[in-house]
Amino acid sequence: MVDEPGQPPALTTLSLAEKAHEKQPVNQVVTPFDVSGGVDEHGKLLPVDYDKLVREFGATPITPTLLERFEKVTGHRPHRFMRRGIVFSHRDLTAILDRYEKGQPFYLYTGRGPSSDSMHVGHTVPFEFTKWLQDVFDVPLVIMMTDDEKYMHSAKVEVEDAKRYTKANVKDIIAVGFDMKKTFIFSDFDFIGGAFYENICRMAKRITINQVRGTFGFNDSNNIGEFHFCATQSATAFATSFPQIFGTDRKKVSSIPCLIPCAIDQDPYFRQCRDNAEKMKYKKPSLIHSVFLPALQGPGSKMSASVDVSAIFMSDAPSRIKNKINKYAFSGGQETAELHRELGGNSKVDVPFQYLTFFLEDDAELESIRKSYESGELMTGEMKQRCIAELQTYVQGFQERRAKVTDEIVAEFMRPRSLEWKGNPNPVVAETTKK
Amino acid sequence: MVDEPGQPPALTTLSLAEKAHEKQPVNQVVTPFDVSGGVDEHGKLLPVDYDKLVREFGATPITPTLLERFEKVTGHRPHRFMRRGIVFSHRDLTAILDRYEKGQPFYLYTGRGPSSDSMHVGHTVPFEFTKWLQDVFDVPLVIMMTDDEKYMHSAKVEVEDAKRYTKANVKDIIAVGFDMKKTFIFSDFDFIGGAFYENICRMAKRITINQVRGTFGFNDSNNIGEFHFCATQSATAFATSFPQIFGTDRKKVSSIPCLIPCAIDQDPYFRQCRDNAEKMKYKKPSLIHSVFLPALQGPGSKMSASVDVSAIFMSDAPSRIKNKINKYAFSGGQETAELHRELGGNSKVDVPFQYLTFFLEDDAELESIRKSYESGELMTGEMKQRCIAELQTYVQGFQERRAKVTDEIVAEFMRPRSLEWKGNPNPVVAETTKK
Numbered sequence: 001m002v003d004e005p006g007q008p009p010a011l012t013t014l015s016l017a018e019k020a021h022e023k024q025p026v027n028q029v030v031t032p033f034d035v036s037g038g039v040d041e042h043g044k045l046l047p048v049d050y051d052k053l054v055r056e057f058g059a060t061p062i063t064p065t066l067l068e069r070f071e072k073v074t075g076h077r078p079h080r081f082m083r084r085g086i087v088f089s090h091r092d093l094t095a096i097l098d099r100y101e102k103g104q105p106f107y108l109y110t111g112r113g114p115s116s117d118s119m120h121v122g123h124t125v126p127f128e129f130t131k132w133l134q135d136v137f138d139v140p141l142v143i144m145m146t147d148d149e150k151y152m153h154s155a156k157v158e159v160e161d162a163k164r165y166t167k168a169n170v171k172d173i174i175a176v177g178f179d180m181k182k183t184f185i186f187s188d189f190d191f192i193g194g195a196f197y198e199n200i201c202r203m204a205k206r207i208t209i210n211q212v213r214g215t216f217g218f219n220d221s222n223n224i225g226e227f228h229f230c231a232t233q234s235a236t237a238f239a240t241s242f243p244q245i246f247g248t249d250r251k252k253v254s255s256i257p258c259l260i261p262c263a264i265d266q267d268p269y270f271r272q273c274r275d276n277a278e279k280m281k282y283k284k285p286s287l288i289h290s291v292f293l294p295a296l297q298g299p300g301s302k303m304s305a306s307v308d309v310s311a312i313f314m315s316d317a318p319s320r321i322k323n324k325i326n327k328y329a330f331s332g333g334q335e336t337a338e339l340h341r342e343l344g345g346n347s348k349v350d351v352p353f354q355y356l357t358f359f360l361e362d363d364a365e366l367e368s369i370r371k372s373y374e375s376g377e378l379m380t381g382e383m384k385q386r387c388i389a390e391l392q393t394y395v396q397g398f399q400e401r402r403a404k405v406t407d408e409i410v411a412e413f414m415r416p417r418s419l420e421w422k423g424n425p426n427p428v429v430a431e432t433t434k435k
Numbered sequence: 436m437v438d439e440p441g442q443p444p445a446l447t448t449l450s451l452a453e454k455a456h457e458k459q460p461v462n463q464v465v466t467p468f469d470v471s472g473g474v475d476e477h478g479k480l481l482p483v484d485y486d487k488l489v490r491e492f493g494a495t496p497i498t499p500t501l502l503e504r505f506e507k508v509t510g511h512r513p514h515r516f517m518r519r520g521i522v523f524s525h526r527d528l529t530a531i532l533d534r535y536e537k538g539q540p541f542y543l544y545t546g547r548g549p550s551s552d553s554m555h556v557g558h559t560v561p562f563e564f565t566k567w568l569q570d571v572f573d574v575p576l577v578i579m580m581t582d583d584e585k586y587m588h589s590a591k592v593e594v595e596d597a598k599r600y601t602k603a604n605v606k607d608i609i610a611v612g613f614d615m616k617k618t619f620i621f622s623d624f625d626f627i628g629g630a631f632y633e634n635i636c637r638m639a640k641r642i643t644i645n646q647v648r649g650t651f652g653f654n655d656s657n658n659i660g661e662f663h664f665c666a667t668q669s670a671t672a673f674a675t676s677f678p679q680i681f682g683t684d685r686k687k688v689s690s691i692p693c694l695i696p697c698a699i700d701q702d703p704y705f706r707q708c709r710d711n712a713e714k715m716k717y718k719k720p721s722l723i724h725s726v727f728l729p730a731l732q733g734p735g736s737k738m739s740a741s742v743d744v745s746a747i748f749m750s751d752a753p754s755r756i757k758n759k760i761n762k763y764a765f766s767g768g769q770e771t772a773e774l775h776r777e778l779g780g781n782s783k784v785d786v787p788f789q790y791l792t793f794f795l796e797d798d799a800e801l802e803s804i805r806k807s808y809e810s811g812e813l814m815t816g817e818m819k820q821r822c823i824a825e826l827q828t829y830v831q832g833f834q835e836r837r838a839k840v841t842d843e844i845v846a847e848f849m850r851p852r853s854l855e856w857k858g859n860p861n862p863v864v865a866e867t868t869k870k
Contacts, residue, residue, distance in 0.1 A: 148632075152640045159633050189636075193628025197583075198594050201624075204660030205587045209644060212659060224647060225639030228663035 028052065031217050035265050035292065037300055045300030050088055050264070050291055057267050059089040059289060066093065073097045076136045081129050081290060084357055089264070091274065092286040096259045100137060103423060107245075108133055109236055109258045109285070111144035112173065114165035119172045120311035121391065122293035122303045124398070125358065127176040129290060130261045134182060137259075140245055140419045141183045143173060144236050148188040152225035163189055170410050172314060175402035178413075181420040184245060185413045188232060196241040199280075204231035206276040215268045233266075234273035237285040244416045257283035264289040294354050298330025312355075314399070318392045325352060325388050332373075333380030344376035345383070352387035359390050463487065466652050470700050470727065472735055480735030485523055485699070485726055492702050494524040494724060501528065508532045511571045516564050516725060519792050524699070526709065527721040531694045535572060538858060542680075543568055544671055544693045544720070546579035547608065549600035554607045555746035556826065557728035557738045559833070560793065562611040564725060565696045569617060575680050575854045576618045577693075578608060579671045583623040587660035598624055605845050607749060610837035613848075616855040619680060620848045623667060631676040634715075639666035641711040650703045668701075669708035672720040679851045692718035699724040729789050733765025747790075749834070753827045760787060760823050767808075768815030779811035780818070787822035794825050 026039040028046070030053055037046035054061055062085075067078045074097075081087040099106050110130045112123070134141050147162035157165075166187045173185065192200070212218055212227045239246045239256035246253045260270055267289060274284040295303040295310045303311040309328050312321055332350030334340035347353045347370045360366050369386060372378035418424075461474040463481070465488055472481035489496055497520075502513045509532075516522040534541050545565045547558070569576050582597035592600075601622045608620065627635070647653055647662045674681045674691035681688045695705055702724060709719040730738040730745045738746040744763050747756055767785030769775035782788045782805045795801050804821060807813035853859075 148636050152636055159637060189633060190629075192632050194625075197627050198624060201583050201587055201660055202594065204663065205658050207659050208656050209653075209659060209662060210655040213655070218644075220645040220648070221643050223640050224642050224644060224659075224662045224666060225636055227644060227659045228639065231659060 029217075030265050031215070031268055032265050034217055035302075047294070047299035048292065053264060054089045057089075057264070057271070059091055059264075059267065059287070060093075061089050062087065062093075062288075066090075069094070069097060073101050074136050079129060079132050080361055080363070081125070081358070083363065085291070086125070086358060087129060087261070087288055087290045089289045090287055091270075092284060093259070093288055095257070096286045099257070105139070105246075105256050105423060106137075106286075107139050107239060107256065107258045108137070108141040109144070109260050110141070110262060111146055111233070111236070112169060113146045113150045114162060114169040115150070115305055116161070116165050116168075117305040118313045118315035119169065120303060120305060120313045121355070121358075121394070122295075122311060123172075124176060124314065125293055126261055126263055126290055127173055129288075131177050133259070133261060133288075134179060138422045139182070140421055140424075141178065142236060142242060142245075142258075143178075143183065143185040144233070145170060145185065145187045146229070146233065148192070148232065149226070149229045152223060152229065159189065163187065167410060170414065171402060171405045174405045174409060174413055175314075175398050177401060180409070180413055183413060184242070184416070184419060186416070187414065190414070191416065192232070195243050196235060199235035199238050199241045200231045202280050203234045203273070203276060204228060206279060207231060207272060211272065215272055230269060230272060233269045234276070237270065237273050237277070238280070238282045240282070245419050254282050257285055259286045259288060261288050261290070263292060265292075293358055294330075294351055296324060296328040296330065296351055298351050299349055301330075312391055312395065314395055314402070316395060318396065321391050321395060322388045325384050325391070329355075329384060329387070331380045331383075333383070334376075337379065340379060341376040345373040345378070345380065347373050350383065352383045355387050356390060359394050464652075465700050466650070466703055467700050469652055470737075482729070482734035483727065488699060489524045492524075492699070492706070494526055494699075494702065494722070495528075496524050497522065497528075497723075501525075504529070504532060508536050509571050514564060514567050515796055515798070516560070516793070518798065520726070521560070521793060522564060522696070522723055522725045524724045525722055526705075527719060528694070528723055530692070531721045534692070540574070540681075540691045540858060541572075542574050542674060542691065542693045543572070543576040544579070544695050545576070545697060546581055546668070546671070547604060548581045548585045549597060549604040550585070550740055551596070551600050551603075552740040553748045553750035554604065555738060555740060555748045556790075556793075556829070557730075557746060558607075559611060559749065560728055561696055561698055561725055562608055564723075566612050568694070568696060568723075569614060572694075573857045574617070575856055575859075576613065577671060577677060577680075578613075578618065578620040579668070580605060580620065580622045581664070581668065583627070583667065584661070584664040587658060587664065594624065598622065602845060605848065606837060606840045609840045609844060609848055610749075610833050612836060615844070615848055618848060619677070619851070619854060621851070622849065625849070626851065627667070630678050631670060634670035634673050634676045635666045637715050638669045638708070638711060639663060641714060642666060642707060646707065650707055665704060665707060668704045669711070672705065672708050672712070673715070673717045675717070680854050689717050692720055694721045694723060696723050696725070698727060700727075728793055729765075729786055731759060731763040731765065731786055733786050734784055736765075747826055747830065749830055749837070751830060753831065756826050756830060757823050760819050760826070764790075764819060764822070766815045766818075768818070769811075772814065775814060776811040780808040780813070780815065782808050785818065787818045790822050791825060794829050 025041045028038040028049055029036055030048065035048065037048040040046055062082060067082060070078050079087065096106055108130060110126055130141065145166040147166045150165065151157050151159050151162040170185050207230055209227060212230055218226060235241050237258050237260065239253045239258070240250060246256060267287065270285055270287055277284040293303065295301040297310065309324060312324060329351040330349065332346035332348065332353065334343050334345065350373070353370065353373060356366060356369060369378060373383055460476045463473040463484055464471055465483065470483065472483040475481055497517060502517060505513050514522065531541055543565060545561055565576065580601040582601045585600065586592050586594050586597040605620050642665055644662060647665055651665070653661060670676050672693050672695065674688045674693070675685060681691060702722065705720055705722055712719040728738065730736040732745065744759060747759060764786040765784065767781035767783065767788065769778050769780065785808070788805065788808060791801060791804060804813060808818055
């Protein structure tokens with residue numbers, strides 16, 4: 001995975017900004033290494049067109065009917081991300097619902113490319129959603145820290161740096177609230193080997209250089225580690241990679257699929273994985289995709305872990321959150337209070353309102369805010385206040401949990417071990433090492 | 436490494452044979468995946484031109500002066516392979532002799548791509564020589580079984596097959612006579628992970644797709660595992676990959692180089708390794724290259740594990756050895772006994788004599804055989820008898836040792852552990868697992 005799952009690498013921003021300057025229209029590009037909605041003929045950065053993306057990727061939109069089925073099968077009202085189109089498309093989610101209905105095993109898989117920086121609110125979106133899915137389904141979850149890829153993809157990062165980032169980032173991830181009993185977080189540097197490595201080789205054998213180039217936009221100057229990592233990210237989608245969790249009955253374990261909640265930019269890895277899974281006599285993974293949280297500067301701009309004012313960071317103090325939103329959050333309001341009262345605000349581009357869409361749980365309140373803003377009743381300053389309050393609460397809760405995550409807790413989450421969940425077919429599996 | 440280290444894959448033979456049929460001259464090609472001396476304008480298969488190869492590869496021929504220094508430094512007369520140009524070129528062997536002189540640590544590294552077949556006499560050449568070097572230098576030796584590469588490179592081989600081949604082949608290798616206390620044999624499938632995997636990533640980061648394509652003759656239809664394996668074969672050349680042998684003092688261990696005895700076709704891997712070693716703050720490995728044992732059918736023909744009559748196999752019974760040499764060994768003798776007595780035999784192309792060059796220890800006897808053959812005194816049948824006797828003795832000794840190699844002995848050789856050798860700087864290192 002890239003520096004910031006769900007967020008484009010900084011380089012893309014630069015190159016796009018350059019292209020914008022040239023006023024040449026640029027098409028939308030979304031790969032794990034390049035995310036942009038493109039540039040229009042006036043040189044304006046465009047937001048990602050998710051409908052177009054779903055069509056191009058061949059994914060399936062999440063429909064009200066599917067949400068109804070989800071609620072019926074799980075007994076849980078769909079998460080606000082699902083209700084509001086933030087989690088917007090999928091591959092074979094229905095297959096997972098079928099299994100859940102029948103009490104058949106599956107697991108969850110997500111990951112992060114560790115970086116030196118604190119996570120920002122955009123990073124927490126897939127993890128928040130994954131935690132919720134874990135609570136709803138009560139199944140094992142594996143979280144892959146792709147420190148090997150981070151090292152091989154980043155000129156300035158050394159192995160030791162990537163391993164250090166992993167440890168710090170895992171604390172952030174744990175602070176999202178995952179259940180230790182059902183969650184295994186691993187560093188590639190620590191965990192690659194044994195059954196996992198075998199699956200990496202099984203996948204690598206089926207992926208040609210040509211296929212990677214096409215899917216990821218690599219060229220011949222990319223290193224062999226970057227190409228090969230496609231197999232590593234895929235191998236985590238097979239339960240046989242985790243004998244300590246699922247046991248060693250190969251035939252039985254081969255039939256256990258996973259559900260991967262991820263930002264849409266990670267889809268190319270798993271399209272490739274799905275293309276090969278059945279040839280490997282494994283189940284295809286299912287996917288559920290989320291959109292990207294917009295940067296403070298609004299649609300088309302990019303959140304970047306290296307640009308402090310582009311995002312609210314999970315380490316930001318309440319006053320910093322307030323200042324950032326007041327100063328930098330792109331507003332959909334009118335130029336003057338008078339005009340605003342007369343014409344109303346544009347909630348579709350208003351960043352504070354977008355953030356409320358991500359983080360405010362109450363549908364009725366959100367709808368009331370929208371109406372009030374669009375009618376010109378709710379002023380820009382008031383919208384920002386509401387957003388500030390919500391994010392301060394969200395970030396503070398995170399920081400309180402983060403403060404309690406000790407090195408010992410990190411070590412336990414990262415120890416290869418059996419997990420506990422309802423319907424574990426191997427509840428008395430002895431503790432084993434990864435081999 | 437390929438199916439048969441030091442021997443070309445069967446495919447090459449086929450494609451070359453086709454080209455030979457077309458009577459188009461073909462240049463010499465030597466990569467780990469393709470070994471041929473080419474085809475002349477009459478469609479005749481040519482033997483590998485080793486002098487040309489040394490020049491093209493930029494290696495250094497082994498000179499009488501270097502052999503003298505070897506003897507002076509080690510106190511051992513150079514091995515018959517060195518005396519007779521079978522081990523014929525090197526890279527930085529002098530650096531290893533310097534270290535030996537100063538009592539500075541180094542280690543030996545060789546390997547094999549496991550296959551289902553019994554090893555043949557051609558396979559044992561690099562191992563015989565490695566065993567001798569181990570006895571002379573009294574240093575640790577690591578032997579890499581590249582079952583991962585074997586799997587990824589061979590359409591019909593499954594992971595389980597490759598692992599089974601490893602186990603069987605390790606028995607053959609142990610039967611060469613390695614000292615268990617100083618030898619660690621590992622399967623990539625078992626051992627990749629931890630410090631070794633970190634070095635694989637460090638190397639992979641420095642090798643582009645372009646470089647691999649150029650060096651190994653791969654194209655875009657090769658899989659990402661085949662490309663990536665270049666990093667794996669290189670990473671074994673760094674002592675930090677083996678903390679259980681050399682300890683975990685990274686700075687100290689980084690300064691320990693290795694000497695790699697291998698057939699010349701493996702050189703491309705290590706050229707690439709040497710190009711990057713110092714950027715990784717490691718010592719460049721040194722190399723010492725051997726030629727290929729000719730197939731029974733003579734110069735230009737190929738020994739193949741899948742063509743029984745192309746080679747003497749280490750599992751052949753004495754009668755089979757006798758029959759193969761009598762029936763298939765290419766002779767440098769004349770058409771009739773009369774002509775032979777008159778003109779003498781050609782020892783340069785005579786396969787029985789070539790085999791004696793590899794396996795008969797006594798220089799004086801070998802020289803006497805050569806003279807007697809070239810003068811027409813020694814007849815073809817007699818030459819074959821002498822060769823048969825020598826190979827029967829060699830293979831019988833091997834088979835006796837092979838019969839004593841139990842599963843327990845294999846397991847102990849393959850257990851990651853500390854080794855014992857003179858001058859071990861960490862003699863009391865606790866037994867550790869590979870991580």
